[in-house]
Amino acid sequence: MYLVANIDSEICGKTKCTLCTQYCPEANTIQYDKIRNTAFVSVDRCKGCMQCVWVCDTLAKHHAIKMVMIDQLPKEQLRTALDMHYESSNLLKDSKINLPHAELVGK
Amino acid sequence: MSLDYVKVSPGFEKYIAKEYRDFVEHGPFGKKVSVSQVGTFKEALEEHPMCAGCAMTLFIRLAIIAFPNPEDTITVGTAGCGRLAISQAMIPFVYGNYGDTNAVASGLKRGLMTRFPDKYKDVVVMAGDGGLADIGFSMMMHSWFRREKFTTIMLDNEVYGNTGGQESGMTTRGAVLKMAPLGKKFDKIDMPQLAKTAGCVYVATVVPNNPRRVESVIKKAVLIAREVGPTYIQAYTSCNIEYAIPTDKVMEDANNVEKDRYQFQEYITDEAKQYLADKWGYSEYKKKEIPGEVKA
């Protein structure tokens, strides 16, 4: 098992911040849901480097990102992240997103 | 290319490759995207095997977002870490032999100008400090002397990262590395100065702790290289493996190194300024500055 970044959309959604999306070294990994105004992590691409944690804690000062073992991701959070993938207006609309943990939430 | 290039007969859209349609419908093809919109569009860069948290990865990611016309761009790289990512983008990538990048890019750009005289086709070299400052040094310098119209970007991690930590000409004096245990005996090469002397019309040094700035210098460098002359960007892209930087401290290191030896510097000739202003609407270069004149 390995650590991935997990964004608390309760906290992030209250800010107008998008900072970590610009600092994650990996492409197409921290995405932004324009409907809920929150960043979210495509955990299948996350390499667990924690740069986003530094950015959110130190630059943005919102403390919305925590590292979580991939099999310990809160189910509710995961469901929201999956829903965001499918609903997010302009993003990957009709892509079949193949999340490795999809079976965890029965999608 | 955007769907402006590939004309699809009505009803046949679904037979166009999914990836390609994604880049047109949700990605950067055929439209302008910017770093400030990142996360809401599909980036041209894909998954790749570079190390977790590598600043070079972040820089490459930002650079590819910044390309003014990704669908009309060809990247040239070589041995070294960067090509592991640069080659994994929806942008044609040419692998020059180690040291050959700027010779390959020269031929490529001239060929493109002959084949597509009425279109801009951008050629961008992205290679390591070893690839450009050491083995590729003469070919890089000569491409500049010849005023070849493409952009050279040095991914300067101050080490041979891909081969386990030998010193390069861009390593700082005194640095001790795994395969340079006695410490570097000479100073870091002043490549920005050499670039100016050799005829580059735009030279910038950046650190990826400021994504918007990376975007801005890449855009300018690529646009200027279309018609004015060679452009050079040198980016500090730390190697967290060889310099043992914890991945969550990479940006702190970038801030420190920026203060120490990598201040943002931008050199641009008057001709290049005027070109950006007249052709691409850069307002900051529009007014003619008269030295000594103080505006109230």
Ligand SMILES: Cc1ncc(C[n+]2csc(CCOP(=O)(O)OP(=O)(O)O)c2C)c(N)n1
């Ligand atoms: C002609 C030739 N000599 C040596 C090598 C071995 N080699 C591969 S990568 C590399 C070092 C790359 O260092 P640098 O250009 O600084 O890029 P980095 O990996 O640090 O990004 C070397 C020496 C090679 N591929 N070709």
Ligand code: SF4
């Ligand atoms: S840095 Fe923090 S608050 Fe800002 S977008 Fe990212 S998770 Fe949200």
Ligand code: SF4
């Ligand atoms: S841990 Fe690293 S790879 Fe994962 S989302 Fe954060 S910055 Fe990106």
Ligand code: SF4
């Ligand atoms: S070896 Fe260094 S430069 Fe190469 S990918 Fe890893 S951290 Fe980046």
